[in-house]
Amino acid sequence: MSSGGVEVTGLRVRFGPVEAVAGVDLRVEPGQALALLGRNGAGKSTTMRVLAGVVPPSAGTARVAGYDVRAAPLEAKRMVGYCPDVGGLVPRATPWEHLQLSARLRRLTGWEERGRLLLEQLDLGGVAHRVTAGFSHGMSRRLSVVLAALHEPAVLLLDEPFDGVDPIGVEATFGVIEDARARGAAVLVSTHLRDLAVQVCAEVAVLRGGTRTATVPAGFMSGDEGARAYRALLA
Numbered sequence: 001m002s003s004g005g006v007e008v009t010g011l012r013v014r015f016g017p018v019e020a021v022a023g024v025d026l027r028v029e030p031g032q033a034l035a036l037l038g039r040n041g042a043g044k045s046t047t048m049r050v051l052a053g054v055v056p057p058s059a060g061t062a063r064v065a066g067y068d069v070r071a072a073p074l075e076a077k078r079m080v081g082y083c084p085d086v087g088g089l090v091p092r093a094t095p096w097e098h099l100q101l102s103a104r105l106r107r108l109t110g111w112e113e114r115g116r117l118l119l120e121q122l123d124l125g126g127v128a129h130r131v132t133a134g135f136s137h138g139m140s141r142r143l144s145v146v147l148a149a150l151h152e153p154a155v156l157l158l159d160e161p162f163d164g165v166d167p168i169g170v171e172a173t174f175g176v177i178e179d180a181r182a183r184g185a186a187v188l189v190s191t192h193l194r195d196l197a198v199q200v201c202a203e204v205a206v207l208r209g210g211t212r213t214a215t216v217p218a219g220f221m222s223g224d225e226g227a228r229a230y231r232a233l234l235a
């Protein structure tokens with residue numbers, strides 16, 4: 001039986017002739033945050049999608065909170081909060097309606113106060129009843145983070161949560177990640193923003209060509225030295 005968190009072993013995902021993920025191993029312990037870095041097309045989002053139960057693995061195993069995404073897909077999905085890299089929002093619905101829908105799908109009760117607080121935390125309280133059609137990219141990102149975190153998942157998967165988000169929104173997103181870690185969730189953050197990743201994650205895994213090249217302490221990737229080290233891993 002697995003100990004929880006995220007466990008990915010020998011993961012492969014194939015789309016026809018394209019091998020998007022070609023043997024990835026990852027481990028995120030409960031209460032830890034791991035950043036997933038790598039160039040465009042390295043396989044980050046596909047790995048996140050497998051863990052979120054959106055894309056099936058072609059080979060290997062992926063477990064969230066002890067549940068194998070293939071053998072126990074419903075249980076696995078229940079354990080996960082997922083902020084996809086793009087999409088996921090209904091243009092004609094308001095943030096509050098998104099929360100209502102998410103709560104209904106997950107059969108949550110007594111979620112309203114947490115929902116309100118999360119919207120306030122991500123500075124969306126003032127637009128809680130405005131349809132998302134006119135939202136800026138950063139506002140949509142922040143709402144996707146709220147939706148991922150609403151049910152206090154054991155595994156929080158954030159794909160490009162900082163993309164287009166202003167510094168205050170980034171700090172608020174850090175807060176959501178810290179809160180999740182503090183209650184024992186495993187957090188996986190896929191991003192191109194190395195400097196932000198190392199501020200909020202203790203470890204960084206680098207993917208290249210669908211495989212993991214390294215997992216290193218975040219300090220190794222910080223500052224100018226870290227930028228050079230990262231480039232060296234990508235080259």
Ligand SMILES: Nc1ncnc2c1ncn2[C@@H]1O[C@H](COP(=O)(O)OP(=O)(O)OP(=O)(O)O)[C@@H](O)[C@H]1O
Binds near residue numbers: 038039041047
């Ligand atoms: N549904 C799909 N059908 C075909 N190919 C796909 C599909 N999804 C991803 N791929 C391919 O798999 C590879 C990995 O894509 P993925 O989106 O996982 O990379 P990424 O590291 O998240 O990239 P980025 O940083 O640009 O978001 C790419 O070559 C991509 O074109």
